[in-house]
Amino acid sequence: MTDLTLNDGRSIPALGMGTWQVPDSQAASIVRSGLDIGYRLIDTAAIYQNERGVGDGCKSGDVFLTTKLWNDRHDDVTAAMDESLALLGVESVDLYLIHWPVPANNRFIDAWKGMIALRDAGKAKSIGVSNFLPEHIDAIVAATGVTPAVNQIELHPRFQQREQRVYHEAHDIVTQSWSPLGQGKDLLTDPVITGIADKHGRSAAQVILAWHLAHGLSVIPKASDATHLKDNFDATGLELDREDVAAMDALDDPEGRLGSHPNSM
Template sequence: MDITLNDGHTIPRLGMGTWQIPDPQAALIVRRGLDLGFRLVDTAAIYGNERGVGDGLKGDDAFVTTKLWNDRHRDAEAALDESLALLGRDAVDLYLIHWPVPAADDYVEAWQALVRLRETGKTRSIGVSNFLPEHLEAIIAATGVTPAVNQIELHPHFQQREARAFHEAHGIVTQSWSPIGQGKDLLADPEIAAIADRHHRSAAQVVLAWHLAHGLSVIPKASSAEHLSDNLAALDLALSEEDITRIDALDRDDGRLGPDPRSM
C-alpha cells in the first residue's frame, strides 16, 4: 500500500518509527521489522540511532527517512552527509526539516538547501516535519517547490484538520507521528475499545486503520516482535464509515502532546 508523492516517487503508507530506540538496539529492531514486512523506516539525526538503523537496513532496499535537526538549518548539506555516513547509504528516500524553529528564522534557507540536495541525488524526495501552513507558504513562495510530505503529530485526540486540509489542497502527503498518542489514554478510550471488540482486533490496530482510512501515512514506534506484528496487521483492517465517524468525534482542543511548532 503506497502513496504517490507530488514528485512522482511513492511512499509506503505504514512504516516503523525509531524514536527513543537506542542505537545499540536499533539494528536488531529494524531487522525484525523488515523481516515481518515493514518497508518504511523513519529515523532522525536527533534520535542518535542512525548508525544502528543503517546496520539493520544493510542489504535491504526499504524506504528510509531521516531528518535535519534544528541547529543545522544553515548547514544542511554537511548534516545530510553525516547522516548518510552513519546510515551507510549513498542517498535516502526522504529528507525532512525536523522543525521550522521560527524564532531562528532559518527554515527557508534550510529548504533551499534541501532542494539542492534533491537535485544532487542525495535524497530522492524532500519534505518537512511539524510545519504549520504559514511555514509551508513561506518555503513554497521562496522556492516554488512544495514539500512532498509534512510529518506532524496526529492522532484521534489531535486530528489536525486545518493542516490536513492545507496539505490536501497543495498535494502534500500528511504523515502522522505519535499516531496512537502516548498509548494508554487513547487506547483505553471506550469508543476505541468498543470498535476493537467489534472487529476482534487490538485498539492500536483500530487507531492505525483510522489513519490509513483517511489516506494518511503513519509511522508508529514499536520494538517488540509482538507490537510490530500487531501494527502491521492494521493494513488489512477495514473500518466501517460508522467506525470512522465515531473516531472522528474524539478530537480535542487540548489534544496536543508534543511541542507547539510556534514555540520551538
C-alpha cells in the same frame, strides 16, 4: 501494503516504522525484525542518535528510508546530510525532512533551499518537512517554488489536525502522522476504540492505525519488540466501516496536542 503518491511522482508506503527512543545499540535488530514482518518504510532522525543502528538494520532489505535535519543545522544542511548518510551507510535517502521550522531563528527558508540542492545532487530522492504550519510552508514555497512532498506532524484521534490536513490536500502534500497512537492520552483504553476493537476482533492499536489509513494518511508508529511490530503491521488488513471512522472522528480535541507547538521550538 498501500503506497501513497508523492507530488514529485514517487511513492511512499502508507504504514511505516518509527524509531524514536530506540537506542542505537538495539536499532539494527528491531529494524531487521520490522523488515522481516513486512515493513518497508523506516523513519529515523539525526536527533534520535540511532542512525548507525538503523542503517545496519536496513542492509537486510529493500527499504524506504527517512531521516531528518535537526534544528541547529539549518545553515549547515549539506554537512548535516553527509553526516547522516555516513552513519546510515548509504549514498542517499528516500526522504529527508526539516525536523522543525524553528521560526524564532528564521533560517528554515535557507534550510529548504539547502534541501532542494541535496535533492538535485541525488542525496535525497524526495524532500519534505516536519511540524511545519501552513504559514511556514507558504513561506518556503514562495521563496523557492518547491512544495514539500511530505509534512510529518503530530496526529492521532485526540488531535486530528483537520485544518492542516485540508491545507496539505490542497497543496498535494502527504500528511504523515507521528505519535499516531496518542501516547499519554489513554487512547488504547478509550471505550469507543476498545468497542470497535472488540467488534472486529482486533487490538486497539490496530483500530487506531486503521483509522489513520482510512483517512489516507501515512503513519509511523514506534514499537520496540517484534510482537508490537507485528500487531501494528496487521492494521493493514483491517477495514473500518463508516460508523467506526465517524465514532473515532468524534474523539477530536483541539487541545489534544501532546508535543511542542511548532512555533515554540
